[in-house]
Amino acid sequence: MKNGICRNCRKQSVFRKKADQDYTIPIRSFSVAAVYHFVCANCGYIENYILDDGKLRQIANNWEYVLPYDEPSPYEDDEGSAWTPPPPEPDDVRREDETDEHEQIP
Secondary structure, three states, rough: OOOOOOOOOOOOOOEEOOOOOOOOEEEEOOOOOOEEEEOOOOOOOOEEEEOHHHHHHHHHHHHOOOOOOOOOOOOEOOOOEEOOOOOOOOOOOOOOOOOOOOOOOO
């Protein structure tokens, strides 16, 4: 998302905004990191990031490290590919079994 491309719908419709002061990540006493919201205006997908490299280093030096292990993500399929929802059907496309109530069927 930080590259301007939505990882969910692959559209180039991403916008970002710095979160309010009430939405910060405490790192340690008297140190907080600002959070940025990234939102896709096409599908509504949202991600949050800390963009300050110095704050990221403070987190790496002060927080507990999480050891990686193999556990399937609920957002991945069996092959490890990220799950994406099917695209919505356009409103102007009717299925074969749908007819307009005033439409005459020969």
